[in-house]
Amino acid sequence: MSPAVLEDNALYRNIYSMIDWMLPDFLDGITGYVAAFAIVLVVANIVLVITPLFIWFERRLLGRFQQRLGPNRWGPFGLLQPIADAIKLIIKEDIVPRGADRAVFNAAPVVLFMPVMLMIAVIPFGTQFYLVDLNVAVLYIIAVGTLETIGIFMAGWASGNRYALMGAVRSVAMLVSYEVPLVIALAAVLVWSGSMSLVDIVEKQPVPLLLLQPLGFFVFLTATIAEMNRAPFDLIEAESEIVAGYHTEYSGMKFGVFQLAEFASVVVGAGFITAIFLKGAAGWSFLPSPMWFSLKWLVVIFCIIWIRATLPRVRVDQVMGFAWKFLLPLSVINLVAIAVEMVIWPAPGTTELWIMGGINFAIAGVAVSVLATALGHKNFSPRKPQFPIRKVAGKEGV
Amino acid sequence: MSVSSNSVTVNIGPQHPSTHGVFRLKVEFDGEEVLDLEPVFGYLHRGTEKLAEERNYAQVVTLTDRLDYTASMTNNQAYVLSCEKLGQIEVPERGLYLRVIAAELQRIAAHLMATGFLLQDMGAMGTPLMYCFRERERILELFEMLCGARITNSYMRIGGVFYDAPESFWPALRQFLNEMPGYIEEYEALMTGNEILLGRTKGVSSLSVDDIVNASISGPMLRAAGLAWDVRKSDPYDIYSTLDFEIPVGIQGDVYDRYWVRLQEMRQSLSIVDQCFGRIPKGPVRTEVPLIFRPPVGDAYVPIEAPKGELGFYIVSDGGISPYRCKIRAPSFINLTLLKEMLIGKKMADLVVILGSIDINMGEVDR
Numbered sequence: 001m002s003p004a005v006l007e008d009n010a011l012y013r014n015i016y017s018m019i020d021w022m023l024p025d026f027l028d029g030i031t032g033y034v035a036a037f038a039i040v041l042v043v044a045n046i047v048l049v050i051t052p053l054f055i056w057f058e059r060r061l062l063g064r065f066q067q068r069l070g071p072n073r074w075g076p077f078g079l080l081q082p083i084a085d086a087i088k089l090i091i092k093e094d095i096v097p098r099g100a101d102r103a104v105f106n107a108a109p110v111v112l113f114m115p116v117m118l119m120i121a122v123i124p125f126g127t128q129f130y131l132v133d134l135n136v137a138v139l140y141i142i143a144v145g146t147l148e149t150i151g152i153f154m155a156g157w158a159s160g161n162r163y164a165l166m167g168a169v170r171s172v173a174m175l176v177s178y179e180v181p182l183v184i185a186l187a188a189v190l191v192w193s194g195s196m197s198l199v200d201i202v203e204k205q206p207v208p209l210l211l212l213q214p215l216g217f218f219v220f221l222t223a224t225i226a227e228m229n230r231a232p233f234d235l236i237e238a239e240s241e242i243v244a245g246y247h248t249e250y251s252g253m254k255f256g257v258f259q260l261a262e263f264a265s266v267v268v269g270a271g272f273i274t275a276i277f278l279k280g281a282a283g284w285s286f287l288p289s290p291m292w293f294s295l296k297w298l299v300v301i302f303c304i305i306w307i308r309a310t311l312p313r314v315r316v317d318q319v320m321g322f323a324w325k326f327l328l329p330l331s332v333i334n335l336v337a338i339a340v341e342m343v344i345w346p347a348p349g350t351t352e353l354w355i356m357g358g359i360n361f362a363i364a365g366v367a368v369s370v371l372a373t374a375l376g377h378k379n380f381s382p383r384k385p386q387f388p389i390r391k392v393a394g395k396e397g398v
Numbered sequence: 399m400s401v402s403s404n405s406v407t408v409n410i411g412p413q414h415p416s417t418h419g420v421f422r423l424k425v426e427f428d429g430e431e432v433l434d435l436e437p438v439f440g441y442l443h444r445g446t447e448k449l450a451e452e453r454n455y456a457q458v459v460t461l462t463d464r465l466d467y468t469a470s471m472t473n474n475q476a477y478v479l480s481c482e483k484l485g486q487i488e489v490p491e492r493g494l495y496l497r498v499i500a501a502e503l504q505r506i507a508a509h510l511m512a513t514g515f516l517l518q519d520m521g522a523m524g525t526p527l528m529y530c531f532r533e534r535e536r537i538l539e540l541f542e543m544l545c546g547a548r549i550t551n552s553y554m555r556i557g558g559v560f561y562d563a564p565e566s567f568w569p570a571l572r573q574f575l576n577e578m579p580g581y582i583e584e585y586e587a588l589m590t591g592n593e594i595l596l597g598r599t600k601g602v603s604s605l606s607v608d609d610i611v612n613a614s615i616s617g618p619m620l621r622a623a624g625l626a627w628d629v630r631k632s633d634p635y636d637i638y639s640t641l642d643f644e645i646p647v648g649i650q651g652d653v654y655d656r657y658w659v660r661l662q663e664m665r666q667s668l669s670i671v672d673q674c675f676g677r678i679p680k681g682p683v684r685t686e687v688p689l690i691f692r693p694p695v696g697d698a699y700v701p702i703e704a705p706k707g708e709l710g711f712y713i714v715s716d717g718g719i720s721p722y723r724c725k726i727r728a729p730s731f732i733n734l735t736l737l738k739e740m741l742i743g744k745k746m747a748d749l750v751v752i753l754g755s756i757d758i759n760m761g762e763v764d765r
Contacts, residue, residue, distance in 0.1 A: 062524075067529065067532055068528060162406055166427075241750050243414065308523055310522075310525060313522070318594075
């Protein structure tokens with residue numbers, strides 16, 4: 001392992017020195033390889049451990065939102081519930097329907113899960129704490145993230161089920177639409193930071209970018225929720241319409257892998273939001289930097305679950321309209337505003353940052369309210385009850 | 399290269415999360431759009447009308463519970479009213495009041511369930527449903543105090559109600575009446591102004607009053623279209639003619655209006671129960687009617703306003719111990735008449751929402 005990597009990356013440095021200490025001296029030659037393997041193992045497993053925890057958190061929180069308890073039987077506060085669920089899924093029969101395309105059917109869960117795992121690589125979990133500092137990280141996220149669509153479409157197509165097919169078709173149409181505002185919102189971030197590396201993006205934020213690009217944050221959050229197939233954009237697996245969407249026919253651990261991939265994509269997506277818009281792992285020094293990352297991440301996760309618990313689902317044409325008529329103009333406005341501001345103040349000081357934040361919040365408020373009034377239900381006011389019959393009347397009252 | 403596309407036929411139901419039981423729709427889709435559909439009934443057919451001919455008059459009450467099992471009290475009420483008309487039986491006033499209290503509480507419970515499941519069909523992740531069920535639970539507890547049962551009550555008898563309410567019922571009812579308006583406000587705050595809800599419901603499946611009347615649809619669907627027709631006003635039964643309440647009506651007859659009318663009706667029902675609470679007289683709750691009740695030869699039909707629409711039992715007596723014929727006018731079934739008109743050309747997602755707004759109950763549709 002090159003010394004430069006060891007110097008920059010605390011995660012590598014710690015694991016490397018631990019492996020070096022554990023291995024006998026004559027194996028020093030392979031320490032680097034063992035360390036690399038261990039690092040990948042650790043980071044991959046962090047996600048596999050955090051995802052069940054997130055599932056537990058979501059179920060408990062949804063329970064609270066819905067005036068019930070949520071899982072509370074297995075382990076303290078029901079913490080072992082996801083493990084119990086996983087065991088149940090593993091021992092269930094794995095059914096492949098007769099009309100299914102067997103090879104594609106079996107491959108789909110893996111294809112869906114792989115991009116999620118790949119995306120973890122570029123998240124900076126803390127200061128000097130990441131798997132790889134890719135200089136095209138943002139491009140990488142978008143490229144790899146889009147691969148999820150292929151997994152979903154494979155599952156829907158290969159199932160030989162019409163509900164699944166409908167879910168798959170919806171997913172392709174929707175995810176492709178939401179890539180556009182997502183990318184334009186990210187472009188504004190790139191204009192600001194001048195780098196595609198997530199580590200650089202985190203370092204180049206004088207304050208959390210949320211305060212400077214509120215519109216970009218809004219668009220990015222919304223589009224990410226849509227990309228993650230979460231409510232209110234969960235029409236890929238809208239259980240009241242198309243039963244379970246693309247994974248209707250899946251059972252056993254294949255279904256489990258789908259669930260894992262879905263929840264892991266929320267974990268990863270919230271990680272990106274934390275890194276890009278909330279200044280990643282930065283914080284005061286009384287807590288280690290991964291703790292700050294986790295705290296911010298938890299707040300983002302909480303908001304996503306909150307949205308899920310509150311809003312009804314959007315119809316399929318409304319989803320498209322929302323992406324193209326609402327989010328796309330907003331993201332373009334945001335990009336133009338940031339670009340102009342970067343030309344005026346190439347190296348903003350504290351005063352300029354205040355002005356910039358103020359202008360951007362004003363733009364965000366005006367743009368959102370103008371577009372919302374133009375597209376939404378105009379002049380909606382809670383209707384006063386109308387009662388044509390005032391007095392108690394007999395048959396003549398009608 | 400030429401692209402050809404075929405329509406896809408999808409069987410929605412009988413096992414489907416949003417068909418409210420075992421309703422089956424054979425739908426032909428062009429992508430997301432409904433081209434044609436064919437409803438298939440009968441998966442929950444239990445032959446209630448025929449069974450009623452085999453039971454004596456008192457026993458049929460238990461069959462009516464299982465028609466619309468979300469509104470057993472009003473089913474009981476419709477049946478006993480027809481029997482009482484057939485046998486010319488006077489009911490003591492306290493019995494009438496208790497019936498109205500039970501029926502209006504049941505209306506609130508049924509509307510809560512309808513609203514909750516409408517939002518659930520819209521994909522609201524269970525939160526509104528759980529909120530609605532929280533209060534429905536309170537009503538079911540009140541029913542448990544009245545008759546020991548929560549769903550299949552069989553509370554009403556020919557000639558009155560089975561038991562007088564226990565002492566503990568009245569404070570519990572008072573507390574419920576005090577708290578419920580706040581809960582309805584809470585639903586409104588959570589749901590009514592929501593942009594997504596408006597987008598999903600406004601202008602969806604608007605029906606004109608003429609169409610609805612021609613299809614003899616009744617209940618909240620009719621009132622949502624703007625016609626203030628309510629059996630409690632037009633043909634008052636029990637003590638409704640002495641009570642002061644109003645009929646909320648919608649404007650367009652779309653899904654939003656149906657939802658809105660149900661919310662307003664809950665408020666009116668609360669006010670009715672409140673009036674009954676203040677006025678209920680002391681006295682017996684039931685006229686003694688022999689268990690083997692033999693009404694004179696003849697027939698009777700008393701329509702009532704059930705939560706889902708006009709409900710009535712047409713009972714023909716041949717002077718024997720069981721009805722010669724018992725025809726049920728089930729509002730859920732008749733409200734499905736315009737299903738095709740409402741659904742063709744709509745999206746898949748609208749389909750479940752419209753079905754939810756009709757508020758069908760398969761126990762009543764298939765009987």
